[in-house]
Amino acid sequence: MFAEADIWSPKILLQNNFNQYSDSMVRDSAYSAGSIFSFDKLDRTHFSVGYQYTTVKALNANPDDLDSIKEHRFYLSGSHKLFFDTLPGVTTIRLDGYSAQSKHSVFVAGTPGIRRPITTLTDQLLVINPIISFRNFSKTRFYELGYALSSYEYPDRALADSKVHQLSPAFGFALGQQSDWIQLRAYFIELDNNTVTTGLQDSKALELKWTHWLQPDSLLGLNNIGFQVISGERLFAVDPDAAEVYSLANIQTQMAAVFGQWQIGDQTQILAHFSWQEFKNPTLDNRYNSSSFYINFSHQW
Amino acid sequence: MKFLKYRWIAFIVSTPFIFGSYASADIWTDSYRLESIGQYQQAREILNPYGKENPDDEFAMLRLGWLSYLGGSYNQSIKQYQKALSLNPQSLDAALGLMLPLLAQQRWKEAEKYGQQILSVAPWNYYAHLRLMISEEGQRNWHALLQHAQQLHQRFPGDATVLVYLARAQRWQGHQDAARITYRQVLQRYPAHIEALQFLAGD
Numbered sequence: 030m031f032a033e034a035d036i037w038s039p040k041i042l043l044q045n046n047f048n049q050y051s052d053s054m055v056r057d058s059a060y061s062a063g064s065i066f067s068f069d070k071l072d073r074t075h076f077s078v079g080y081q082y083t084t085v086k087a088l089n090a091n092p093d094d095l096d097s098i099k100e101h102r103f104y105l106s107g108s109h110k111l112f113f114d115t116l117p118g119v120t121t122i123r124l125d126g127y128s129a130q131s132k133h134s135v136f137v138a139g140t141p142g143i144r145r146p147i148t149t150l151t152d153q154l155l156v157i158n159p160i161i162s163f164r165n166f167s168k169t170r171f172y173e174l175g176y177a178l179s180s181y182e183y184p185d186r187a188l189a190d191s192k193v194h195q196l197s198p199a200f201g202f203a204l205g206q207q208s209d210w211i212q213l214r215a216y217f218i219e220l221d222n223n224t225v226t227t228g229l230q231d232s233k234a235l236e237l238k239w240t241h242w243l244q245p246d247s248l249l250g251l252n253n254i255g256f257q258v259i260s261g262e263r264l265f266a267v268d269p270d271a272a273e274v275y276s277l278a279n280i281q282t283q284m285a286a287v288f289g290q291w292q293i294g295d296q297t298q299i300l301a302h303f304s305w306q307e308f309k310n311p312t313l314d315n316r317y318n319s320s321s322f323y324i325n326f327s328h329q330w
Numbered sequence: 331m332k333f334l335k336y337r338w339i340a341f342i343v344s345t346p347f348i349f350g351s352y353a354s355a356d357i358w359t360d361s362y363r364l365e366s367i368g369q370y371q372q373a374r375e376i377l378n379p380y381g382k383e384n385p386d387d388e389f390a391m392l393r394l395g396w397l398s399y400l401g402g403s404y405n406q407s408i409k410q411y412q413k414a415l416s417l418n419p420q421s422l423d424a425a426l427g428l429m430l431p432l433l434a435q436q437r438w439k440e441a442e443k444y445g446q447q448i449l450s451v452a453p454w455n456y457y458a459h460l461r462l463m464i465s466e467e468g469q470r471n472w473h474a475l476l477q478h479a480q481q482l483h484q485r486f487p488g489d490a491t492v493l494v495y496l497a498r499a500q501r502w503q504g505h506q507d508a509a510r511i512t513y514r515q516v517l518q519r520y521p522a523h524i525e526a527l528q529f530l531a532g533d
Contacts, residue, residue, distance in 0.1 A: 072436070
């Protein structure tokens with residue numbers, strides 16, 4: 030009569046990101062939209078499948094003769110929780126995979142003042158990202174180690190394929206009465222055969238994220254707020270928290286962000302995230318920055 | 331005389347069973363004694379050989395599941411309760427017991443499913459409701475917890491624990507005045523309740 034129920038709980042997440050560049054010699058703005066569908070089998074097994082479309086609009090006249098970049102990216106993730114009697118917490122093994130195709134529309138030749146023809150160069154990306162993590166039962170400590178192997182292929186260009194290896198250990202801990210959570214994540218990124226960016230082979234960055242849970246009936250009805258900073262250099266980073274691959278960016282040198290999340294009922298959440306980022310394009314010796322607004326809506330059944 | 335001879339034969343034949351029963355009773359006694367002084371692992375180890383020799387003994391599986399849970403061997407406890415459940419699929423004891431290690435491992439949804447199955451046949455089983463409320467709190471389902479605790483309070487108006495969960499759900503939903511009233515009711519039933527005292531002292 031009593032048996033383990035075999036029930037899958039679905040969840041949907043819809044996301045949008047608006048990005049405006051300033052001081053860039055090439056880029057004007059970027060926009061992305063996507064969705065992730067997740068399924069939880071009780072508390073142990075989780076699957077996600079997602080799609081994201083990103084478009085980067087270039088400035089009218091730019092040294093790269095770029096018109097736009099359009100990327101279609103697919104995301105697949107599976108995780109399983111393990112419970113060991115010898116460990117006072119939950120161990121999670123997770124495997125993420127990303128597959129993307131980006132089309133770079135580039136002006137090829139022509140007369141100044143007359144719209145020139147465009148050719149499209151297609152790049153391929155494949156990422157495999159295994160992750161292992163541990164969180165204690167009292168939810169005061171969290172440890173994670175992830176390795177990502179990204180393979181960039183440029184079949185339409187006279188460029189050799191390149192591989193990116195990333196190690197991203199993370200450590201999180203609670204403060205006070207567990208109303209605050211701090212997470213540190215380091216990025217160690219090594220590029221094999223970098224043919225895209227001048228000079229850079231390795232990059233390192235440190236990310237700090239502070240989340241504070243508010244009392245009920247707080248200002249604007251927010252459930253939690255926080256800030257996030259990144260210092261160092263990141264190129265082609267894979268962010269497992271955001272399920273994001275920075276495949277189209279130049280070298281990211283700094284980032285600061287604030288965010289707030291609303292909880293509507295028990296099952297619906299809205300997250301708003303404002304960020305300022307600084308990049309450098311070593312090929313053009315161009316430092317520029319961007320302001321982004323990201324919003325997502327999620328609902329679990 | 332013939333009668334006496336048969337009595338001797340009967341005694342000799344039954345001796346191993348008598349001593350066997352005595353030894354068996356002794357391990358139960360020792361197991362309860364060790365449990366009472368908090369030596370849960372030893373209490374389980376004493377019963378383990380009996381459990382291995384008698385894998386179809388439903389009560390032994392329940393007892394081992396309970397002791398494994400108390401000793402923090404949650405995976406073992408789950409297996410033993412599942413074994414008890416497989417021996418008797420109607421067992422409320424086994425299903426209720428199984429909720430304990432699942433809750434300890436924060437497997438909230440799995441525990442919830444067993445809780446709901448129990449309530450489908452025993453609608454006002456106090457322990458099933460209590461463990462279900464723990465699962466709702468773990469999942470931060472405050473709306474569900476609020477409604478659940480209100481219903482349960484009507485059925486068990488003298489119970490302080492139900493009121494504590496009701497007060498927590500009210501707090502998390504921002505109903506501070508209601509939580510204050512509920513915590514005062516907790517103190518009427520349990521005057522030294524630390525959580526209620528701390529909340530009311532913070533006013």
